[in-house]
Amino acid sequence: xxxxxxxxxGAAFLMATSAIGPGFLTQTTVFTEQLLSSxxxxxxxxxxxxxxxxxxxxxxxxxxKLRAQDLANQLFPSLGYLLAGLIVLGGLAFNIGxxxxxxxxxxxxxxxxVHLGAxxxxxxxxxxxxxxxxxxxxxxxxxxLGFLMLVLILYVGFISNPxxxxxxxxxxxxxxxxxxxxxxxxxxxxxGYITFAGAHRLIDAGIVGEENLPQINRSATxxxxxxxxxxxxxxxxxxxxxxxxxxxxxxxxPASVFQLAAGTLGYKLFGVVIWxxxxxxxxxxxxxxxxxxxxxxxxxxxxxxxxxxxxxxFSSVIFLLTGKPVKTLVVVGxxxxxxxxxxxxxxxxxxxxxxxxxxxxxxxxxxxxxxxxxLLMTAMAIKAFV
Numbered sequence: 001x002x003x004x005x006x007x008x009x010g011a012a013f014l015m016a017t018s019a020i021g022p023g024f025l026t027q028t029t030v031f032t033e034q035l036l037s038s039x040x041x042x043x044x045x046x047x048x049x050x051x052x053x054x055x056x057x058x059x060x061x062x063x064x065k066l067r068a069q070d071l072a073n074q075l076f077p078s079l080g081y082l083l084a085g086l087i088v089l090g091g092l093a094f095n096i097g098x099x100x101x102x103x104x105x106x107x108x109x110x111x112x113x114v115h116l117g118a119x120x121x122x123x124x125x126x127x128x129x130x131x132x133x134x135x136x137x138x139x140x141x142x143x144x145l146g147f148l149m150l151v152l153i154l155y156v157g158f159i160s161n162p163x164x165x166x167x168x169x170x171x172x173x174x175x176x177x178x179x180x181x182x183x184x185x186x187x188x189x190x191x192g193y194i195t196f197a198g199a200h201r202l203i204d205a206g207i208v209g210e211e212n213l214p215q216i217n218r219s220a221t222x223x224x225x226x227x228x229x230x231x232x233x234x235x236x237x238x239x240x241x242x243x244x245x246x247x248x249x250x251x252x253x254p255a256s257v258f259q260l261a262a263g264t265l266g267y268k269l270f271g272v273v274i275w276x277x278x279x280x281x282x283x284x285x286x287x288x289x290x291x292x293x294x295x296x297x298x299x300x301x302x303x304x305x306x307x308x309x310x311x312x313x314f315s316s317v318i319f320l321l322t323g324k325p326v327k328t329l330v331v332v333g334x335x336x337x338x339x340x341x342x343x344x345x346x347x348x349x350x351x352x353x354x355x356x357x358x359x360x361x362x363x364x365x366x367x368x369x370x371x372x373x374x375l376l377m378t379a380m381a382i383k384a385f386v
Contacts (some may be wrong), residue, residue: 008219010139013146013182015054015198015223019189020230020277020283021094022101027188029253031181032238037163039235040171042178046185047228049373053190053220053344058220058352061199062362065208068196069292072346074356077358081347086339090192091289095315096322097282105275108255109268115320121275122316125282127306135205138283145276146183146226152231152269160240160261167239183380186373189227191340197288198223201218202318204291205262210360237307238263286311344370363368 032039057068064071073080106117131137134374202208202216213338234254241260242248249256259271274275286308293307294300348370351362 108271
């Protein structure tokens with residue numbers, strides 16, 4: 001029972017830390033600067049949409065005992081291959097950015113070259129996947145660094161002295177609203193490979209079936225709440241800095257929040273935070289991307305660790321050769337905007353097929369809310385693409 005509880009918490013942190021990458025930090029600070037205290041409402045709304053998407057996906061996958069690609073293939077031939085291709089492509093592109101973020105973090109808090117920092121970080125991630133108990137090692141890694149990020153951002157949020165009463169008021173009754181910001185947060189939290197990370201981890205650990213749904217629900221919700229807590233703390237830290245009349249750097253907004261709030265120490269702490277955010281996202285992206293391949297052929301299952309390591313090495317080499325992952329991230333960021341509605345739509349259709357989920361009756365309420373998220377995300381993804 002203790003092992004199961006640890007795995008459930010590990011799955012929640014794996015999902016959460018996969019979401020909290022360099023892009024997460026930048027989006028949060030930029031949108032706070034634009035919307036000020038009203039950004040709290042955007043966070044609250046996105047959390048509700050995130051929970052709807054995640055509960056639908058985690059419940060259906062774990063009850064069916066099938067990973068997303070296998071469920072999709074059984075629903076419609078070759079659909080799983082399409083979904084896997086989108087996930088792997090998106091995971092690879094974002095891993096290039098995550099490797100870059102890890103290198104930047106080491107550059108900030110250790111003063112070493114960004115490229116060397118990227119190589120060292122990739123090496124640490126590879127060591128993790130050389131462990132005989134990959135699942136346990138990954139759970140521990142995600143929990144420790146997730147907790148570290150939470151503590152450091154909480155500290156900066158506290159010393160920046162934000163207008164908390166105003167933030168709470170406008171989180172409930174906003175003065176202004178930005179739909180694009182909401183969709184960006186939802187896509188960044190449960191888009192692409194992220195929402196599948198924890199669900200696939202639970203399937204790998206054998207925590208499946210209707211009998212485990214209460215624990216699965218808690219794990220799914222916990223993952224979203226961890227992400228939301230860290231985002232809200234960073235929102236308060238940024239709000240404190242901006243409310244004091246200080247301007248954020250256009251080149252690196254989150255770094256300037258930490259530096260303006262806590263001086264040189266704050267800047268060093270930012271280095272630790274962005275490194276932890278980036279390296280955990282590297283691990284989450286590599287693990288989840290390969291989990292979308294492992295059931296297609298025994299080769300992938302047998303050589304999972306080697307393929308994950310190869311995935312990390314390939315991402316690192318591309319960063320080292322180009323050094324400019326921004327354009328790739330923008331293109332695939334738009335692609336990832338389509339992955340959530342496609343993946344969630346597949347799950348929602350599968351939830352009505354007894355041949356896939358047996359006697360389980362999926363919540364009609366969750367299903368309806370899930371289709372609302374699909375339509376909303378599709379419309380915004382098309383708008384962004386056009």
